[in-house]
Amino acid sequence: MNEHQQTLLEFMQQQADKLAVQTMQHIGLTFISLFFAVLIGLPLGIVIARKRQLSGSVLGFAGVLQTIPSIALLGFMIPLLGIGPKPAIVALLLYALLPIIRNTYTGITGVDAAVKEAATAMGMSKWQILFKVELPLAMPVILAGIRTATVINVGVATLASFIAAGGLGEFIFGGISLNNTNMILAGAIPAALLAIIFDFLLSLVQKLNFRKLKRSSYALPIVLLLLSSFYFIPTAYGSKLTAGFTPEFMGRQDGNLGLESKYGLKIHTIVISDAVMYKAAYQKELDVISGYSTDGRLKAYGLVVLDDDKGIFPPYYAAPIVRNDALKKFPELERTLNLLSGKINDSVMTDLNYRTDYLHQSPERVAKDFLVNHKLFKPARKANEENIVRIGSKIFGEQYILANMYSMLIKGYTNYDVSTKTGLGGTKICFDALTNNQIDFYPEYTGTGLLAILQASSKTINEVTKNKDSTYNYVQREFKKQYQISWLKPIGFNNAYALMMREQQAKSLNIKTISNLKRYLNSK
Template sequence: MQTIPSIALLGFLIPILGIGPIPAITALFLYALLPVIRNTYTGINGVDPGVKEAAVAMGMTGWQRLIRVDLVLAFPVIMAGIRTATVINVGVGTLAAYIAAGGLGEFIFGGIALNNTNMILAGAIPAALLAILLDFLLSLLQRAGNRSRRVTLGLLPLVLLGLSSFYVLPLGYSSRLLAGFTPEFMGRRDGDIGLRAVYGLNVRTVVISDAVMYKAIFNKKLDVISGYSTDGRLKAYDLITLDDDKKIFPPYYAAPLVRSATMEKYPELAPVLNMLAGKINDSIMTDLNFRVEYLNQSPEQVARDFLAAHGLYREPRDGKKGS
């Protein structure tokens, strides 16, 4: 499990466990197994054979020796594995924002989407401090006496349950719809802010990556997403684009972007590109993307068919393949 990239593992879990904290916690659990199990095995295997022989001579059963001797002597090595897994999982946990599990990753990915360094640091610095704090607290547990250690381990599940209780608290939304929006969409006026202000939208929203939100709505884990009207997955997954009758979103046009140096070197490029003006709208872009992404047609062939259909294709003058 440790060899599977974290993003891929989160994506694999969506059809099985959906989105949110459950697949995120499952993925973190799987990533924590390697250092914990390896250190546990190493610690128990490293117990002095003489001590084990003495425990058997005292009449201890296999389980008694394991609990009272092996695990006690191997505890420092086991705790080293737990501390390693904890620090790793804090870092991996930020990726859970990709599948709407919340956390500090929302600030990081939102900052990346908006090119906002301060927003990135607002998620990265607390995550680093949290990893250091948890490692320090576990080191205190490692050095504590047996009695204090037992009390702490007994209270730990209750503390974890209390800290995670916000996932099950009432959210105060009357709508049963669940919307998954990208970090960029959540912070824009032509996005979630505009939907709430102009349309009075009052649905529960979660922040999710655009890389997985289509898969999530296709698997019926979401009801609404901030998709792209030109994405081929709209057609592949039979999704419906809602009409913006109150016009909070600016119009979207296809426009070629060319470097100034390139245009100066090839001035004849401008009139050629202008021949495409007014011929590519949202639905056409959706269909072209669908043919490339899901029908596995080559971009060159799709572009050639489109140009031919609009009477714009010309055979290359040098006689070579292409246009």
């Protein structure tokens, strides 16, 4: 951990560039959607003020839109519009619609009937009445609606980062997943300030008298467009490829920060949640993504991992970790578990994950097929019910498969009985279960052992992550010393952070390593 606790101000200074970009994007998103919401909502409000029988259904529909949770609305947008600014703008627009339609309607129907009658009686046409009488008189109410919509949009726009549309949500959600308070505040405070400032400015416009209002209502669309254009300023420095990184990856030293400092990689980056990232790469909306090297979707979507030739991603080699007293109690256990050692490399693990995650085969079947194919499978022997080995696993597919394999191996090669406790939440829950003698072993990753369990200092991390063996040796030594827990031989695959691209694109651009990628980006 850092020797010196970073203050919020230092964080903001250090990240000033990003903060500026995100703020601009945030303002841009808010006002592009607001602009279109006014463009649609104002005429709709006018129409229902004229044809009142429509008002119930239109206002009702806009009201229903308002009640859809914002995350869900963004989710609905992805199948329709993909990722990026388009679905975000549409979702924000839908939120902004209700206050604008409703206030336009209320404003126009609230104009004094005598004034409207006078206008008609003086020979004004319907359009003249609308533009010279109704709209100017309804303007304060309409502006109040726009003001409400603006504040709503500033708030909802923070969620846009989930679907790679940028904005201050990148810091907020990155900070949440990295447990970095400074980062959360660096996003949340400017977002709150934006809401307060725009609300205040619009309240000033609202208070203008009629004479000034006339002028400012011409200026309003121009100001809206100007603020909208903020969104495009950051993306104007385009690069050849577009990267999509998770908020967590963006803020990690063994993530984007490392890519920038060690590789000098400068790529146009958007922040996106990992739920949609792989598919977006497949659909060519993104070119480079930050994924996990053994994720099944790698295979499902035809992606390849770029070689980390400068070694910024710490190795996450998987190996079973066992309590020392369990090794004594079950003398045959170590030999049995080591049967898997070196048998599963990255692409094999990816394939196994692909079968469970994408083809929806059961982990049990996948495990058995694998063991049979590698001639490791033996039918279960008669078990001695006195000696039960307790296997744990974390709560994702890869760990289920491994737990099943170990269970089959133990049953086939020894007389021990097996009980499995799968789905043990996160690292902490699994590890606590192990140290408290609730389970005997579970598969763990070297990187997790180093960073999450041992919480090594950054100096140590730099030293030991140079290659996979030094990491393995370090965690093996420290675990034995601190916890009386043994790391058995690595299974073979490395489930680390990785940059990945579409196989076809990587081949045609001749990019195999991250250094290749950098060279390609720098070549003009």
